[in-house]
Amino acid sequence: MSAASPHPFESLTPQLVVEAVESLGFWLPGEPFALNSYENRVYSLTDEDRRRWVVKFYRPERWSDAQILEEHAFLGELTAASVAVGAPWADAAGTTLHHYEGFRFTLFAHVVGQAPELENPAHLFALGELIGQVHAVAVRQPFLHRPRFDIAARVEQCRERVLQARWLDKRQRESYAKVTHALLPLLEANAWPASALQRVHGDCHLGNMLGRDESFALVDFDDCAMAPAIQDLWMLLTAQSPEEWQMQLSEVIEGYETYCEFDRRQLAWIEPLRTLRLMRHSAWLTARWEDPAFPRAFPYVADSAYWDQHIRTLEQQRVALDSPRWLA
Missing domain, CATH: 3.30.200.70 (Phosphorylase Kinase; domain 1)
Structure with a gap:
């Protein structure tokens, strides 16, 4: 266009x-x-x-x-x-x-309700139950047409898109290329096998879960894909301390396993998925810039400070991939 x-x-x-x-x-x-x-x-x-x-x-x-x-x-x-x-x-x-x-x-x-509170154990349990119900149906058959989470391919697509963006200066472009080049082998080393892919919602953030009390519904399956089950769970784990994180994980998994068994080895894929989401978000913003809604809603993308912060965040993810948080 x-x-x-x-x-x-x-x-x-x-x-x-x-x-x-x-x-x-x-x-x-x-x-x-x-x-x-x-x-x-x-x-x-x-x-x-x-x-x-x-x-x-x-x-x-x-x-x-x-x-x-x-x-x-x-x-x-x-x-x-x-x-x-x-x-x-x-x-x-x-x-x-x-x-x-x-x-x-x-x-x-129209689905009535408010977003859940991720500090509330009862809400976390209910969300685990809901996603477990979704996955109990999801594993019955695969998607044939929807995308598949191939981490190497997706990272490379994001990398190429951002490196073509007009806002990065020479230093930022070099820094972004360097950190993403360093991330790729770490992501590939922590990649999931094809056998772990199943149908998932794909974008389980708070805005897509609505309800009241301890009853929620899942909306907007626009990003549904073939991915590991943990893709629909990891964004519920928001705590900043090991004790709180383990509490969140315990409630979510207990609710989930009411309907589906959860392979705890998938916890090792949280940081790769987080890294991919961070990279995809910036690539998405650059890819959609010709849509007039994007410059109005995300003006900071054209600011050099945004790209400096994004590069720093990816550097932090490189450390996190080497030593994932609180999985012991």
């Missing part, structure tokens, strides 16, 4: 959003409310019967129809197994992926 070409999402006006949803047979008396989403465009809306919905417009050219429909099929399996997830609405023909004016979109029932 040339700099002079408008981004496809620029034409996604509130009126078009309403028209798209109403093309499915709904009537919307009010305006859609834009939610905090950048990869796709996501809106909250209410129909004439006061039912609340979330509509997602997929980023053009990111996923194929087959990849999106595989995500929807997984959500259908989970719903059939009574797992609390944000499942897609289907029309009378069973269609979940809809098209309007060149956009692909899906409608989801």
Whole structure:
């Protein structure tokens, strides 16, 4: 896309959003409310019967129809197994992926609730149970079209993307190249075998887990992939002391093992996954910069201080890969 070409999402006006949803047979008396989403465009809306919905417009050219429909099929399996997830609405023909004016979109029932508290043992146990329920269904069959977590390939893609970014000066570019070159053999030495890959949600951060009390639902499977089970668990472990970390781990795993056995050898893959997430985030920001929403939301990416901090963080990850925290 040339700099002079408008981004496809620029034409996604509130009126078009309403028209798209109403093309499915709904009537919307009010305006859609834009939610905090950048990869796709996501809106909250209410129909004439006061039912609340979330509509997602997929980023053009990111996923194929087959990849999106595989995500929807997984959500259908989970719903059939009574797992609390944000499942897609289907029309009378069973269609979940809809098209309007060149956009692909899906409608989801609104999930009510707040993010969990990761300092609360009961919440951690409940989240472990929820992810265990998801994985008990996930291991029944693999994804055929969704991405696979190949750490070497993903790191190399991120590395190339960042090294092409225009904001790094010569010193930063050299430092980034040096630290990522040093990280790659450490990541490969701690890589998971292909046999450890299974279907996962892929992005289990707090914003994708909603509920009340000790009952939560998992939403937004847009990043579902084939990855180790620990990918859906490690972001729940946020403590900064060994005692608190072990408490979090104990509650999460105890809840998880209500439904699924957990191989504790996967704990050794936390730091590689953390490193990959850090690298992917910066690469993602540079890859999406032509989308006007990104310079507005992430102006600091164009600041030299951001890249200095990112390089320092990767240096810290090199140390962490050599001596993972609190796994004894």
